[in-house]
Amino acid sequence: MSDAAWTRPPSLWAATAPVGPDCPPLVTAETAEVVIVGGGFTGLSAALHLAxxxxxxxxxxxxxPGFGASGRNGGQVNPGWKPDPDATAKAFGGGAGGRRAVAFSGGGPDLVFDLIERHGIACEAVRPGYVQAAKTPSGAKLLRRRVESWARHGVTIDYLEQGDASELLGTDAYIAATRDPRGGNLNPLAYARGLARAALAAGAALHGESAVTRIERIGEDWRIDTAGGSVMAQHVLICTNGYTDTLWPGLRETVVPIASVIAASEPMPEHVAQSVLPGRHALSDTSREMFYYKRDEAGRFLIGGRGPIFSPPDSGPAHRARKMAVRLFPQLARIGWHYEWGGYVALTPDWFPRLMRPAEGVIAALGYNGRGVAMATAMGRELARALTGEETALPITDGLRRVPLHRLYKVGLLGNKVKAKLLDPLGI
Ligand SMILES: Cc1cc2nc3c(=O)[nH]c(=O)nc-3n(C[C@H](O)[C@H](O)[C@H](O)COP(=O)(O)OP(=O)(O)OC[C@H]3O[C@@H](n4cnc5c(N)ncnc54)[C@H](O)[C@@H]3O)c2cc1C
Known part of the structure; x- marks a missing residue:
């Protein structure tokens, strides 16, 4: 990437998160047991748990830390994955493996809120549950199926008919909704920076402005180079998700990076704020063009959706998202919009994350399909478990699982079938 590409866009989170800890660039030759490439939730959680x-x-x-999707996202701490628990259990072989994968898919929020509490991370965290809402009978049917699927795995999710959904959310746009009590929301950059502080306090070394330029096998170990220094290590964890470049041959082709953009309003006046998401729920809808939204501690309304296909995420104004906000909540018609920004979500064709060992001593974790606040945090802990000899919740596959026809994905996005499948990163 060019130097300009490493410049953080102005966002609500950049304006409101507490400053991050000092993470000086690497300028020396060092040794370590483990080198982690990438300082988002995955890398930071792995660093914290290992330290x-x-x-x-x-x-x-x-x-x-938090430069990538982790410092730019919608802040929704969502349990579960796009595939329902039954499909997840089946995909991971049923039996004990399937049950472990389902528990892992639903357990991320517990880990996030536990870390926040344990390390005293100030990040506007609230846990009123995670809401999914449907505008159509087919969407409502899907939600009902999801509730039933979780029930078979011992988890109770509320199903709300239209009246209750309207009361909970402050909009009449939906005919049904679900509320999963495990979910919540937060300021993601503040959370990322809090994880960085916790990792430093636990003894990890964190370097910013230290893009890894090369990973090379030297005998039994790995040599990891940056422009200013190098580290010899036994293990390398690659945690670059939607910001994966050509550093490790073929890794970029294991996910499809898709832009998602967010608009944030000025703080809503009190009389408006009372009627818009009064319980501070975060929500995503089941529509094909999916939107996700929440409000922050100061009463700003945030709404995100699909970003530009052929240009960088920060170049695509979130006007569609803003328009949708007013359609859902007409009382926002006169609100001012103060921030717009975007980032890359990393999709996989089957909607499951990837935990891969491309070479002995190297593990990569990525592909969270727009659900990485909880999942990437949990995956970071799995990476730490993998290196401390514990069994991981998901199997680590040897080699890389490349997306077929990866080069064509942008063209494919314009085709109807792929568009329907890939353009709603947080949808169901
Ligand atoms: C606009 C948007 C909204 C989203 N909303 C939500 C949401 O509400 N809820 C949810 O659960 N998920 C959401 N997501 C997804 C979530 O943010 C991601 O899944 C998660 O942050 C991924 O974390 P990560 O650590 O794996 O990757 P990232 O946070 O992307 O971190 C990867 C890091 O790797 C670094 N890197 C890349 N190459 C190198 C290199 N060569 N050397 C060193 N470092 C390198 C990058 O600078 C970057 O900081 C959203 C994503 C976006 C973009």
Missing amino acids: EEGRSVRLLEAAE
Whole structure:
């Protein structure tokens, strides 16, 4: 990437998150047991969990912790994945493996809120549940099926008919909704920076402005180079998700990066704020062109959706999202919109994340399909478990699972079938 590409866009989160800890660039030759490439939730969580186990860890981030999707997202801490638990269990082989995968898919929020509490991370975290809402009978049917599927796995999710959904959300746009009590929402950049502080306090070394330029096998170990320094390590964890470049041959082709954009309003006047998401629920809808939204502590309304296909995410104004906000909540018609920004979500064709070992001593975790606040945090802990000899919740596959016809994905996005499948990153 060019230097300009490592510049953070102005966003609500950049304006409101507490400043991050000092993470000086790597300028020396070092050794470590583990090097982590990428300082988003995956890398930071892995660094924290490894450091807590007394491992020597160095994290190398091209810009600063939280620079990628982790510092730009909608802040929704969502349990579960796009595939329902039954489909998840089946995809992971049924039996004990399937049950572990389902528990993992639903358990991310517990880990996030536990870390926030344990490390005293100030990030506007609230846990009123996660809402999905449907405008059509087919969407409502899908939600009902999801409730039934979770019930078979011992989890109760509320199903709300139209009247109750309207009361909960403050909009009459939906005919049904679900509320999953495990979910919540937060300021994601504040959370990322809090994880960085916690990892540093636990003994990890964190370097910003340290893009890894090369990973090379030297005997039994790996040599990891940046422009200013290098580290010799036994293990390398690659945690670059939608910001994966050509660093490790073929890794970029294992996910499809898709832009998602968000608009944030000025703080809503009190009389408006009372009627818009009064319980501070975060929501995503089941429409084909999916929108997700929430409000922050100061009463700003945030809404996100699909970004531009052929240009960088920050170049695509979120006007469709803003328009949708007013359609859902007409009382927002006169609101001012103060911030717009975007980032890359990493999709996989089957909607499941990837935990892969491309070479002995190297593990990559990515492909969260727009649900990485909880999932990437949980995957970071799995990476730490993999290195401390514990069984991981998901199997680590050897080699790389490339997306077929990866080069054509942007063209494919314009085709109807792929468009329907890939353009609603947070949808169901
Ligand atoms: C606009 C938007 C809205 C979203 N909304 C939600 C939401 O509400 N809820 C939810 O659960 N998920 C959401 N997501 C998805 C979620 O943000 C991601 O899944 C999650 O942050 C991924 O974390 P990560 O650590 O794997 O990757 P990232 O946070 O993207 O971090 C990867 C890091 O790798 C670094 N990097 C890349 N190459 C190198 C290199 N060569 N050397 C060193 N560092 C490198 C990058 O600078 C980057 O900081 C959203 C994403 C976007 C873009």
